Amino acid sequence: MERQDGKIxxxxxxxxxxxxxxKDSDWFISQETPQGATEExxxxxxxxxxxxxxxxxxxxxxxxxxxxxxxxxxxxxINFSRFKIRDLAxxxxxxxxxxxxxxxxxxxxKPDVNRFIQYHFSPxxxxxxxxxxxxxxTVGNRALNRFRLIERHFFRNVLLKTFDxxxxxxxxxxxxxxxHIYFLPDLEPQTVEDxxxxxxxxxxxxxxxxxxxxxxxxxAEYSFTADTQTDxxxxxxxx
Amino acid sequence: MSVKxxxxxxxxxxxHVSILPATExxxxxxxxxxxxxxxxxxxxxxxELLKLAHKLSESSPEKSMLSEAVPSPIQTLDVSKSLDxxxxxxxxxxxxxxxxxxxxxxxxxxxxxxxxMPSSSDTFLRSVTQGEHGRLPLCLLKGKRTQxxxxxxxxxxxxxxxxxxxxxxxxxxxxxxTLRGERMFTRNKT
Numbered sequence: 001m002e003r004q005d006g007k008i009x010x011x012x013x014x015x016x017x018x019x020x021x022x023k024d025s026d027w028f029i030s031q032e033t034p035q036g037a038t039e040e041x042x043x044x045x046x047x048x049x050x051x052x053x054x055x056x057x058x059x060x061x062x063x064x065x066x067x068x069x070x071x072x073x074x075x076x077x078i079n080f081s082r083f084k085i086r087d088l089a090x091x092x093x094x095x096x097x098x099x100x101x102x103x104x105x106x107x108x109x110k111p112d113v114n115r116f117i118q119y120h121f122s123p124x125x126x127x128x129x130x131x132x133x134x135x136x137x138t139v140g141n142r143a144l145n146r147f148r149l150i151e152r153h154f155f156r157n158v159l160l161k162t163f164d165x166x167x168x169x170x171x172x173x174x175x176x177x178x179x180h181i182y183f184l185p186d187l188e189p190q191t192v193e194d195x196x197x198x199x200x201x202x203x204x205x206x207x208x209x210x211x212x213x214x215x216x217x218x219x220a221e222y223s224f225t226a227d228t229q230t231d232x233x234x235x236x237x238x239x
Numbered sequence: 240m241s242v243k244x245x246x247x248x249x250x251x252x253x254x255h256v257s258i259l260p261a262t263e264x265x266x267x268x269x270x271x272x273x274x275x276x277x278x279x280x281x282x283x284x285x286x287e288l289l290k291l292a293h294k295l296s297e298s299s300p301e302k303s304m305l306s307e308a309v310p311s312p313i314q315t316l317d318v319s320k321s322l323d324x325x326x327x328x329x330x331x332x333x334x335x336x337x338x339x340x341x342x343x344x345x346x347x348x349x350x351x352x353x354x355x356m357p358s359s360s361d362t363f364l365r366s367v368t369q370g371e372h373g374r375l376p377l378c379l380l381k382g383k384r385t386q387x388x389x390x391x392x393x394x395x396x397x398x399x400x401x402x403x404x405x406x407x408x409x410x411x412x413x414x415x416x417t418l419r420g421e422r423m424f425t426r427n428k429t
Contacts, residue, residue, distance in 0.1 A: 065377045087278070092275055092278070093273050093275060094275045094279050096273040097269045097270065098269065098272055114286055116376060117282055120279070120281040121279055122276075122279070124278055125279070128278070167244065174246055175246075176244065176246050178244045219376070219378050221376060
């Protein structure tokens with residue numbers, strides 16, 4: 001997939017200045033509707049057996065309290081094997097973790113119990129502007145068509161930003177590496193203070209779609225406290 | 240927004256893998272290759288949070304909850320703060336108990352509808368969310384139950400439900416029936 005550079009902004013005027021268009025659906029940040037919808041309203045419209053669509057999750061006006069799909073809905077056996085985040089300005093790798101699993105791709109659908117994670121960041125993380133997140137994932141015996149990630153970050157019930165990445169097509173039995181560039185939003189100083197003072201009230205929903213059908217839903221909570229009391233044994237230190 | 244993609248059909252990763260240091264850390268099925276503590280102090284998976292919550296609920300009040308319950312070195316001391324900080328949010332769980340933890344009434348064989356009886360899991364949940372260090376994200380508490388708004392399509396009248404003195408067993412069976420019913424519809428659609 002070709003690398004596309006572009007400044008992302010939810011502001012239409014800014015996008016127009018950059019020559020961006022709503023038709024460029026591969027990389028634009030989806031506009032969240034001004035009215036939005038609660039999780040209950042979206043699920044009330046959902047009918048049993050029907051998949052959740054990107055349009056439905058883009059209407060959500062808050063972090064969901066429950067998962068919108070089952071682990072078993074990952075019928076494509078998408079398995080994340082490695083995750084890395086780095087600061088693009090300095091090149092510093094912030095986190096690089098690898099899942100302990102066999103090298104060969106095993107086409108066995110395993111319910112992913114780890115759909116939730118809490119990150120304990122330092123306040124310095126909020127000063128970063130561009131983050132590169134590299135995902136390595138394997139695919140089972142079914143090809144992925146229009147594999148898409150929509151990630152929505154909230155502080156309490158305020159939407160900070162929506163990220164929309166269309167990963168595209170992935171062939172069966174493949175191991176794929178994909179880096180997403182997150183342009184972090186400019187936050188008001190008071191908002192930053194509030195986020196630091198209220199750990200884990202900054203949260204995100206990551207919705208993964210294949211052919212516009214929700215197949216995975218991961219959730220995360222974030223802390224940005226200045227707590228320096230850390231377990232020295234767990235630190236890898238800087239390199 | 241930029242996306243860079245690399246594909247290897249042989250299944251072998253082309254991504255650069257740093258040489259593992261002798262002090263590599265393994266946590267809950269993950270291998271931490273690098274972590275910059277200037278920006279990231281630690282992380283905790285949902286599985287670890289659940290284990291911690293179980294241990295906290297089982298441990299006596301006199302014992303130190305953190306010293307016994309921390310399952311991995313990657314959990315920092317601010318886990319207790321994270322457990323405390325959202326207790327106001329978790330208290331809403333029990334205020335809305337009828338919604339989250341009694342999603343349906345259990346139909347008795349006699350046709351009379353019964354209310355879900357408190358189970359051991361309720362005790363655990365209460366101790367976790369009302370205790371000093373009690374706090375779990377709601378998505379973990381709800382578990383796998385999702386989008387289960389109606390049992391209509393299960394045709395319960397066609398299912399023989401044995402009278403069981405153990406209400407929890409019956410509840411467990413109904414929950415699994417719900418999930419199987421949803422999967423049946425999902426597969427038919429795909």
